[in-house]
Amino acid sequence: MAGALLPAGPGPPHRTLIRGGTTIDQNRPATRQLRVVSVPSGHPYVAALAAPGSTTGIVRLPDPVPAGATDGRWWPPVAVDGGWIRRHADEFDLLHLHFGTESFGLGHLSDVVDALRETGRPLVYTVHDLENPQLVDQAPHAAQLDLLVPAADELITLTAGAAAEIERRWGRAATVVAHPNVLPLDAEAPVGRPSGAVVVGTSLRDLRPNVDGPGTVAALLAAADRLRAEGVEVSVRVDLNEAVRDEEARVRVAALVAACPGAELVVHPRLDDAELAAALADLDAVVLPYRHGTHSGWAELCWDLGVPVVAPLVGFSAEQHPGSTASVDLADTAALTGALRSVTGADAARPGSSARGDVVAARRARRREERDAVDGVHRTVYDRALQGVAHRASPAAAAPSTTTPPGGSSTGAQLAGAVR
Numbered sequence: 001m002a003g004a005l006l007p008a009g010p011g012p013p014h015r016t017l018i019r020g021g022t023t024i025d026q027n028r029p030a031t032r033q034l035r036v037v038s039v040p041s042g043h044p045y046v047a048a049l050a051a052p053g054s055t056t057g058i059v060r061l062p063d064p065v066p067a068g069a070t071d072g073r074w075w076p077p078v079a080v081d082g083g084w085i086r087r088h089a090d091e092f093d094l095l096h097l098h099f100g101t102e103s104f105g106l107g108h109l110s111d112v113v114d115a116l117r118e119t120g121r122p123l124v125y126t127v128h129d130l131e132n133p134q135l136v137d138q139a140p141h142a143a144q145l146d147l148l149v150p151a152a153d154e155l156i157t158l159t160a161g162a163a164a165e166i167e168r169r170w171g172r173a174a175t176v177v178a179h180p181n182v183l184p185l186d187a188e189a190p191v192g193r194p195s196g197a198v199v200v201g202t203s204l205r206d207l208r209p210n211v212d213g214p215g216t217v218a219a220l221l222a223a224a225d226r227l228r229a230e231g232v233e234v235s236v237r238v239d240l241n242e243a244v245r246d247e248e249a250r251v252r253v254a255a256l257v258a259a260c261p262g263a264e265l266v267v268h269p270r271l272d273d274a275e276l277a278a279a280l281a282d283l284d285a286v287v288l289p290y291r292h293g294t295h296s297g298w299a300e301l302c303w304d305l306g307v308p309v310v311a312p313l314v315g316f317s318a319e320q321h322p323g324s325t326a327s328v329d330l331a332d333t334a335a336l337t338g339a340l341r342s343v344t345g346a347d348a349a350r351p352g353s354s355a356r357g358d359v360v361a362a363r364r365a366r367r368r369e370e371r372d373a374v375d376g377v378h379r380t381v382y383d384r385a386l387q388g389v390a391h392r393a394s395p396a397a398a399a400p401s402t403t404t405p406p407g408g409s410s411t412g413a414q415l416a417g418a419v420r
Contacts, residue, residue, distance in 0.1 A: 048180035076103035082111035089119035122385035125152035133210035161316035183304035192281035192351025201237040216289035306359035308343035
């Protein structure tokens with residue numbers, strides 16, 4: 001949907017398209033080329049916007065390769081370093097930070113902020129994670145947020161709920177921009193293989209800290225039992241990487257699945273993108289296994305593939321695609337059973353069906369339209385960040401003022417209306 005968006009600092013209001021077919025008026029002159037260091041540039045979010053055909057003038061630079069990396073690894077991110085920024089400041093116009101800060105301590109990140117200020121390069125920070133899914137102890141991540149959120153020239157986040165939390169905790173207004181496609185628009189879009197039974201699944205991957213493998217599997221098996229008692233033919237598929245971070249949880253998951261004849265544990269190496277898309281496309285529904293978190297790239301990929309999602313009451317993933325996501329307390333068996341019944345009912349677009357193919361095709365067309373809109377919103381945010389830096393550098397900025405401090409406005413208006 002479209003909504004009115006006010007800039008964080010002084011200036012005219014902007015119009016931005018988040019969902020739907022409204023025209024975008026970016027309120028800016030003809031675009032000039034803008035060189036952006038996106039950290040990391042290889043993330044699906046950034047890669048989707050960097051696809052050929054953009055008219056925004058944004059050039060997203062490739063990730064600098066860490067010393068000794070030969071396999072495409074981008075972490076620890078080379079560009080998130082004060083020394084690198086000072087040496088390469090004439091090669092980029094703006095730093096846009098998405099992920100990778102857990103590689104560094106607060107002192108290191110503080111020097112990054114100082115280097116950007118010294119060189120006149122803005123910092124744009126997309127707050128994907130108010131809680132870090134890679135960590136158990138959230139104190140280090142919270143401390144990093146306390147540094148980066150106030151220091152950023154512009155903030156972006158994915159949902160209105162996250163923006164409200166940012167406003168509450170730091171008094172900063174974040175631009176709400178929908179996550180772009182995860183499945184590349186030029187990649188094959190699988191529609192899955194047909195099955196007599198309804199197949200519901202959960203992907204535990206490597207059992208990272210925010211994944212509750214045993215709890216999710218136990219809840220899913222209990223809900224499947226209830227559905228069978230209602231006469232629904234249902235099977236459960238649990239996907240797990242061969243290499244995991246929590247061996248005790250792996251053993252418990254294996255035992256739970258082994259005790260249920262209607263469930264299958266599929267253990268495999270880490271899947272590549274095409275293998276992952278094909279595996280998810282075979283499912284009638286996906287249950288997200290998170291114990292904490294903020295947003296979900298998994299939910300975005302499932303939406304691209306036409307697979308309904310059941311999400312726990314964690315963070316704001318249910319806001320990403322509310323029309324195809326049910327959000328429940330996974331420990332409430334009745335609620336989880338009802339959610340699965342709803343998303344896999346008679347009107348569902350089942351794997352391998354023409355209806356699933358139609359859903360995937362329609363969503364791909366919608367993603368293609370939205371990509372240009374989302375890219376345009378990024379250009380508006382970038383231009384605003386550059387204007388803010390130029391304002392700070394001007395002689396007038398040194399005079400006493402009641403206007404916005406360097407970190408941006410604490411009262412800028414949030415995006416009006418629903419996101420998606």
